Amino acid sequence: MGVHLAKGTRDLLPEQMIRRQKVVDTVTGVFRRYGFEPQLTPAIERIETLTGKYGDDGEKLIYRILKRGEGGKRGEVDLALRYDLTVPLARVVAMNPDLRMPYKRYQVQPVWRADRPQKGRFREFYQCDVDTVGTTDPIADAECLAVLSDCLKALGFQEFTIRLNHRALLSAMVAEAGASEMETPVLVSLDKLDKIGREGVDAELSERGLSEEARSSLWPLLEQKGDAALDYLEDNLGERVSEAVENIRQVLSLAHGMGVDESHLVFDPTLARGLDYYTGPVFEAVVTEPSVGSIAGGGRYDGLIGMFCKREVPAVGVSLGLERILVVMEELGMLNTAKSQSKALVTVFSPELRSESLEVVTRLRAAGVNAQMSMDAAKLGKQFKRADSLGIPYAVVIGPDEAASGQVVLKDLGSGEQSTLDLEGLLQKLA
Amino acid sequence: MGVHLAKGTRDLLPEQMIRRQKVVDTVTGVFRRYGFEPQLTPAIERIETLTGKYGDDGEKLIYRILKRGEGGKRGEVDLALRYDLTVPLARVVAMNPDLRMPYKRYQVQPVWRADRPQKGRFREFYQCDVDTVGTTDPIADAECLAVLSDCLKALGFQEFTIRLNHRALLSAMVAEAGASEMETPVLVSLDKLDKIGREGVDAELSERGLSEEARSSLWPLLEQKGDAALDYLEDNLGERVSEAVENIRQVLSLAHGMGVDESHLVFDPTLARGLDYYTGPVFEAVVTEPSVGSIAGGGRYDGLIGMFCKREVPAVGVSLGLERILVVMEELGMLNTAKSQSKALVTVFSPELRSESLEVVTRLRAAGVNAQMSMDAAKLGKQFKRADSLGIPYAVVIGPDEAASGQVVLKDLGSGEQSTLDLEGLLQKLA
Numbered sequence A, B: 001m002g003v004h005l006a007k008g009t010r011d012l013l014p015e016q017m018i019r020r021q022k023v024v025d026t027v028t029g030v031f032r033r034y035g036f037e038p039q040l041t042p043a044i045e046r047i048e049t050l051t052g053k054y055g056d057d058g059e060k061l062i063y064r065i066l067k068r069g070e071g072g073k074r075g076e077v078d079l080a081l082r083y084d085l086t087v088p089l090a091r092v093v094a095m096n097p098d099l100r101m102p103y104k105r106y107q108v109q110p111v112w113r114a115d116r117p118q119k120g121r122f123r124e125f126y127q128c129d130v131d132t133v134g135t136t137d138p139i140a141d142a143e144c145l146a147v148l149s150d151c152l153k154a155l156g157f158q159e160f161t162i163r164l165n166h167r168a169l170l171s172a173m174v175a176e177a178g179a180s181e182m183e184t185p186v187l188v189s190l191d192k193l194d195k196i197g198r199e200g201v202d203a204e205l206s207e208r209g210l211s212e213e214a215r216s217s218l219w220p221l222l223e224q225k226g227d228a229a230l231d232y233l234e235d236n237l238g239e240r241v242s243e244a245v246e247n248i249r250q251v252l253s254l255a256h257g258m259g260v261d262e263s264h265l266v267f268d269p270t271l272a273r274g275l276d277y278y279t280g281p282v283f284e285a286v287v288t289e290p291s292v293g294s295i296a297g298g299g300r301y302d303g304l305i306g307m308f309c310k311r312e313v314p315a316v317g318v319s320l321g322l323e324r325i326l327v328v329m330e331e332l333g334m335l336n337t338a339k340s341q342s343k344a345l346v347t348v349f350s351p352e353l354r355s356e357s358l359e360v361v362t363r364l365r366a367a368g369v370n371a372q373m374s375m376d377a378a379k380l381g382k383q384f385k386r387a388d389s390l391g392i393p394y395a396v397v398i399g400p401d402e403a404a405s406g407q408v409v410l411k412d413l414g415s416g417e418q419s420t421l422d423l424e425g426l427l428q429k430l431a
Helices: A014-033 A055-059 A086-095 A138-155 A167-176 A180-190 A193-207 A212-222 A226-257 A322-331 A351-366 A380-390 A400-405 A423-430 B014-033 B055-059 B086-095 B138-155 B167-176 B180-190 B193-207 B212-222 B226-257 B322-331 B351-366 B380-390 B400-405 B423-430
Strands: A044-046 A064-066 A077-081 A103-112 A124-133 A160-166 A265-267 A281-287 A294-300 A315-321 A344-346 A371-373 A394-397 A407-412 A418-422 B044-046 B064-066 B077-081 B103-112 B124-133 B160-166 B265-267 B281-287 B294-300 B315-321 B344-346 B371-373 B394-397 B407-412 B418-422
Touching: A014 A103, A014 A124, A014 A138, A014 A322, A044 A086, A086 A103, A086 A124, A086 A315, A124 A138, A124 A322, A138 A160, A138 A226, A138 A281, A138 A294, A138 A315, A160 A167, A160 A226, A167 A180, A167 A212, A167 A226, A180 A193, A193 A212, A212 A226, A226 A265, A226 A281, A226 B351, A294 A322, A315 A322, A344 A351, A344 A380, A351 A371, A351 A394, A351 A400, A351 A423, A351 B226, A380 A394, A400 A407, A407 A423, A418 A423, B014 B103, B014 B124, B014 B138, B014 B322, B044 B086, B086 B103, B086 B124, B086 B315, B124 B138, B124 B322, B138 B160, B138 B226, B138 B281, B138 B294, B138 B315, B160 B167, B160 B226, B167 B180, B167 B212, B167 B226, B180 B193, B193 B212, B212 B226, B226 B265, B226 B281, B294 B322, B315 B322, B344 B351, B344 B380, B351 B371, B351 B394, B351 B400, B351 B423, B380 B394, B400 B407, B407 B423, B418 B423
Parallel strands: A160 A265, A344 A371, A344 A394, B160 B265, B344 B371, B344 B394
Antiparallel strands: A044 A077, A064 A077, A064 B064, A103 A124, A124 A315, A160 A281, A281 A294, A294 A315, A394 A407, A407 A418, B044 B077, B064 B077, B103 B124, B124 B315, B160 B281, B281 B294, B294 B315, B394 B407, B407 B418
């Protein structure tokens, strides 16, 4: 009898789930600190909401759901699983014209992509998103960078880089190389720079038909980083980039004002985020070690919401990939959470003394202590062993002597130490 | 340009989501207090995991997903959306033979059913489940009742009833009426007792071919409640029910020992939970006002896990319906949460003074205060209005005088009161 998970999915058992919950709590705590409020959207969306938003390659990965009821034809599809949290947000904004702007929301929910499963990449995975809708103020862009930086710092990362670029600068660089009509494929190739290196990208650009002349005018524009690169682009591309350069300078300055370390944030003209819908600043975060690619990314998308309504509504946001972050943190040994959320196992000394144990566990729970009670008759040693292997730190024993004197024995399963306490003492110790 | 949600789904905007989050936090707090640990399973399951578990009527409501990639034929289906959290739990237990028993887990996740949408009933809805796997000890059954009672009390419900019955008693009653071969349809009819009343059920049973004699021997068994009903069944059905009656008496006694009020828990021989897989005690909770049917239910299912593996693994659990609970609580005005999770809006007095505001908001956030900062240039009054309408309780103003003296004005948007503070005073007031 073979039982299997759907390909590219996984279960999280308690120990893993407790670690994951800690990461989610840390991240949403930062989101709230920046004044983002929670929002929820359904996992299932009408298929026409998702199509035409993610490019051809993305669209192939959308899970489609068979039409149910209402006499749908055999094989007919009218629904799909959410592919990201940005397009559903755009739909929400379009459907709720009374939302007060700027609308700042966070959302932590799974998305689905029928992609090739890899390390830290699943077909069902969680995104942690913040977005600010309804303003072009660079404060909103800078807050995304600051949220990202604060999340990574709060999670315990020391070494990370947030790379920042601007879509208009990418366009201007491609135009300078005389390749404007090939902008999308050029950016798709450039997006692989980290994976296949400069030679690899150059070969791909050549294959795509970009002349040697074009390539040799493109590369110098991409070579520098930071302020020097901004100066270089301004000097070499002139007025057509001055607005974008000024925008990036403002965003950098505001982000620094919000406490983002200069060493963590760098302008990088080679950063080409894959998604079609970005229109302004784009950014992504990478941790230096271990190398798993980007663990978060985002940007400004001032055109997307307009695809759902007649209004033009600007927006900017950032998305953290929960599974990628967890893979990195586990590899770096950064997740030292307790294995169990229970503080004590109340053992049962013998069937006759079960009601005494029941009373103690009930009192503990009423006092807000997370506590388990042993089930089935088992030797005390076996009960201790079970608690210890589950990661429960304490065991409570009520034997005949304790029952007679109204006391309990508290055993620290780590040190093996035991102490005899009355119920008040037990509550004080564990609450 | 019509933009629509998938039928039977909805978005939750921040105000609703904050209320919902409070309910989830309350419920999971109780779950943890009883020593249940968190678990997560994917939304998408292989279709064969779900089929054959929910009866014909249930199975029709399963959402099916088109096969992706790997050369699937047009229209071929290999995945489905989770229909409940119990069957995936059974799969998890079957796939993880090393899980330490009893395995106590909680899970709060959405499930999907292509049902007719009604008040408080959606096609995508959240279940909050606890289950104890691997023991037949009635402590586990009693804990489900105590968890349920504690959840409802913690949420603020005063008037609720948990009805308790036993599958073996239902079978014996149906057998006593000579209708064993019709057990499932009889129980399906009986399940509608609350909706269509005794006459309605009687008419349905008659239509299904149950003789008047059978019906007149069935109804007296169903008429009483509580201890009297247990005594009556024992007296009239004899030994074949003594084990189940004793089991129910134990569960009742243990639940009372865990603090469940006698007035909140009643044995009710008419309770017939719809799902096929229950084998022992079954129970559900109803609130007296407003009447929305059951808001939680569960029972013992000792055969389900064995459908996935060669081992027989007993289990018992309870599931709370989040949307139903929210509908009732909103109708009763029980959810008086803040509209916003932000404590303050730091206004921008003028573009020249933006960096001062930036500094203050950054300090607030670093001190753990959830704070927004105004974007775009707007008059101060408009900024106050925005904060107030979002439900943010305080506004902070740094005008030229404050900037010069290193102080801020804190405005309580509820009372209109203003005070001038230095930064330390502001942090103390808001932290």
